[in-house]
Amino acid sequence: METLFHSVTLDTDKCVGCTNCIKHCPTEAIRVRGGKATILSQRCIDCGECIRVCPHHAKKARHDSLDILKNFKHTVALPAPALFGQFNHLDDIDIILTGLLELGFDSVFEVSRAAEIVSDATRRLMADGKLQKPVISSACPAVVRLIQVRFPHLCDHVLPMKSPMEVAAALARQRVMAQTGLAPEDIGVIFISPCPAKVTDVRLPIGSDRSQVDGVLSISNIYPQLVHKMDHLTHVDPLFKSGLIGVSWSFIGGEAAGLLNENHLSADGIQNVIKVLEELEDDKLSDLDFIELNACSGGCVGGVFTAENGYVARARIKRLRKYMPVSCNRADDVGDLTALQWNRPLEENPALKLADNIADAMRLMQQADEVFERLPNLDCGSCGAPSCRALAGDVALGEAQENDCIFLMKQQIQEIASRLAGITE
Amino acid sequence: MNIQLHYTVSADDFTRAGEASGAVKAKLKQLGFRPDVIRKVAIAMYEGEINMVIHAGGGVADVDIEADRVVVVLTDQGPGIPDIEKAMQEGYSTASETVRNLGFGAGMGLPNIKKYTDDLIIDTEIGKGTRITMTVLV
Numbered sequence: 001m002e003t004l005f006h007s008v009t010l011d012t013d014k015c016v017g018c019t020n021c022i023k024h025c026p027t028e029a030i031r032v033r034g035g036k037a038t039i040l041s042q043r044c045i046d047c048g049e050c051i052r053v054c055p056h057h058a059k060k061a062r063h064d065s066l067d068i069l070k071n072f073k074h075t076v077a078l079p080a081p082a083l084f085g086q087f088n089h090l091d092d093i094d095i096i097l098t099g100l101l102e103l104g105f106d107s108v109f110e111v112s113r114a115a116e117i118v119s120d121a122t123r124r125l126m127a128d129g130k131l132q133k134p135v136i137s138s139a140c141p142a143v144v145r146l147i148q149v150r151f152p153h154l155c156d157h158v159l160p161m162k163s164p165m166e167v168a169a170a171l172a173r174q175r176v177m178a179q180t181g182l183a184p185e186d187i188g189v190i191f192i193s194p195c196p197a198k199v200t201d202v203r204l205p206i207g208s209d210r211s212q213v214d215g216v217l218s219i220s221n222i223y224p225q226l227v228h229k230m231d232h233l234t235h236v237d238p239l240f241k242s243g244l245i246g247v248s249w250s251f252i253g254g255e256a257a258g259l260l261n262e263n264h265l266s267a268d269g270i271q272n273v274i275k276v277l278e279e280l281e282d283d284k285l286s287d288l289d290f291i292e293l294n295a296c297s298g299g300c301v302g303g304v305f306t307a308e309n310g311y312v313a314r315a316r317i318k319r320l321r322k323y324m325p326v327s328c329n330r331a332d333d334v335g336d337l338t339a340l341q342w343n344r345p346l347e348e349n350p351a352l353k354l355a356d357n358i359a360d361a362m363r364l365m366q367q368a369d370e371v372f373e374r375l376p377n378l379d380c381g382s383c384g385a386p387s388c389r390a391l392a393g394d395v396a397l398g399e400a401q402e403n404d405c406i407f408l409m410k411q412q413i414q415e416i417a418s419r420l421a422g423i424t425e
Numbered sequence: 426m427n428i429q430l431h432y433t434v435s436a437d438d439f440t441r442a443g444e445a446s447g448a449v450k451a452k453l454k455q456l457g458f459r460p461d462v463i464r465k466v467a468i469a470m471y472e473g474e475i476n477m478v479i480h481a482g483g484g485v486a487d488v489d490i491e492a493d494r495v496v497v498v499l500t501d502q503g504p505g506i507p508d509i510e511k512a513m514q515e516g517y518s519t520a521s522e523t524v525r526n527l528g529f530g531a532g533m534g535l536p537n538i539k540k541y542t543d544d545l546i547i548d549t550e551i552g553k554g555t556r557i558t559m560t561v562l563v
Binding site for chain 2: 150152153278281282283350352353354355356357358359361362363365366369393
């Protein structure tokens with residue numbers, strides 16, 4: 001396993017040790033220990049659910065600041081299409097793109113352009129019949145990591161295609177190099193992201209050794225400054241070069257619609273995604289051609305780095321796309337299709353395994369089952385584990401004590417108290 | 426060393442069929458069994474569970490997990506299988522129209538169990554019930 005990096009982090013000063021995050025984590029990767037949440041690194045998929053549910057804002061995600069623009073001779077903004085839905089009363093995407101230039105970027109390249117290229121390439125790959133069906137979209141990095149951890153068997157079904165962000169970054173850098181003659185390292189390609197999973201995806205890319213993206217900004221972080229610039233533009237540059245397919249990748253169903261193949265399923269929200277993957281694992285969805293899965297409700301517009309309610313953003317993007325051409329970018333624009341594909345296979349990361357060999361795992365499971373029998377089965381979370389079952393596992397692994405359970409503790413105290421009463425009588 | 430699991434399969438609710446096989450699948454993943462083994466057990470056991478719900482008013486599932494094999498025994502007090510040979514044919518079904526409308530009863534249950542297991546024993550008696558013992562080797 002590579003060095004672990006997570007964009008999701010904890011502000012220990014703000015964490016009060018409540019149970020909100022542990023109960024919502026789809027990979028049971030959080031425990032409250034010593035009154036503070038801790039993240040089990042191997043299991044975390046950076047989906048951001050804990051950031052969303054933390055009422056104390058103790059869960060945060062790393063991202064860069066606009067200061068990163070100073071590190072390069074030329075900077076390119078790569079806005080995710082979800083950005084286009086963040087603004088009220090806006091009818092021209094060029095206002096956003098020009099605003100990004102005013103914010104300090106030297107050029108812009110919409111990720112939606114690369115999304116159209118990826119859609120085109122995926123259509124061709126699927127037509128060639130070389131992919132294992134149903135093909136699972138690889139666009140949402142939290143979903144891909146979920147598959148590695150919880151559904152390792154399904155790794156073969158994941159579309160081995162670079163994300164639109166990566167494709168956009170490579171194209172943008174090539175374009176700037178050709179236009180300016182600058183060396184690749186002098187060009188800063190900065191993604192403007194709706195979600196923390198993309199920060200991790202840049203640091204530890206899936207399917208390739210190095211990301212083409214040099215920095216990641218959060219939409220909500222730059223939002224106030226960007227709105228200010230957009231409100232004070234003296235001119236608007238005609239920069240927007242995407243179509244309906246590209247901008248529609250920002251919400252659930254958009255990527256699948258871009259395949260022009262009706263035999264697909266689209267699911268959003270991490271719990272719904274898990275249900276679909278369970279069914280796929282049991283061979284119940286084998287007649288589908290394509291499965292689009294987004295960890296956030298509504299798709300990328302529902303990401304935790306967004307400034308606007310995801311459903312409002314989707315409605316706005318649907319209105320904006322009304323008069324757009326279907327698609328403006330094709331896979332031929334990048335030449336060879338192999339340049340768009342991963343250069344290494346997706347690795348399994350079965351982090352939910354109890355031990356490295358079955359005999360040890362069975363012993364631990366027996367111990368855990370014995371502990372579980374004594375627990376109240378209330379799944380209250382007071383012990384710091386998400387469920388009684390999880391606590392039992394932690395006890396077997398030596399990472400928790402049985403009387404971390406407040407009910408068992410109370411029982412023990414009552415026993416001691418009644419014994420004491422017996423002595424004093 | 427072995428792990429023994431016991432589940433009651435209730436016939437009250439179709440949407441709950443698959444709970445036992447789902448739980449077994451989660452256990453096998455935790456134990457680190459190979460994906461192909463987990464898949465075979467999960468699919469075969471799910472089909473068996475559905476059969477008990479459709480035809481037998483539910484039943485019980487006993488699972489014995491050893492390092493080199495997983496044995497699932499499904500026992501019910503249902504009507505029994507009158508003609509096993511026919512029941513083993515793909516597409517042969519005695520399921521009601523209602524059940525078929527729900528997307529079940531396609532006549533693939535027993536054939537799928539046979540397909541995904543290394544050994545299958547069916548003990549059945551008309552009016553008394555059925556016991557299906559399926560073994561998947563690691």
